[in-house]
Amino acid sequence: MIELTYKQTEALDLLEDKTTREVYYGGAAGGAKSFLGCYWQLKNRFKYPKSRGFIGRAHFKTLKDTTLKTMFEVQEMMNLKRGIHW
Numbered sequence: 001m002i003e004l005t006y007k008q009t010e011a012l013d014l015l016e017d018k019t020t021r022e023v024y025y026g027g028a029a030g031g032a033k034s035f036l037g038c039y040w041q042l043k044n045r046f047k048y049p050k051s052r053g054f055i056g057r058a059h060f061k062t063l064k065d066t067t068l069k070t071m072f073e074v075q076e077m078m079n080l081k082r083g084i085h086w
Contacts, residue, residue: 002077008036015040034067038074 004012007025014020025033041053055071057063 002039002074004036004039005032008032011036012040034070035074038067038071039078042071042074042078042080 011023011025014023025036027033037055041055044053045051055063055067057067
């Protein structure tokens with residue numbers, strides 16, 4: 001089970017409401033921004049079957065070394081099997 005912080009829950013609510021058009025969620029390293037982004041992307045893939053999502057970083061190495069690692073951690077916390085096409 002995934003437990004989000006108050007700030008993450010607040011941001012997720014804004015991401016999923018019908019009126020908010022942009023959400024800015026920043027902070028220092030270790031603030032769980034990537035965690036929330038990965039969680040939201042996975043959640044949306046189940047909510048909208050056959051949809052696609054995107055997470056980008058300025059450099060591919062950073063994406064692979066940090067964000068993809070976080071994606072696998074979130075996937076495991078959601079009890080999802082590896083094997084999703086990346």
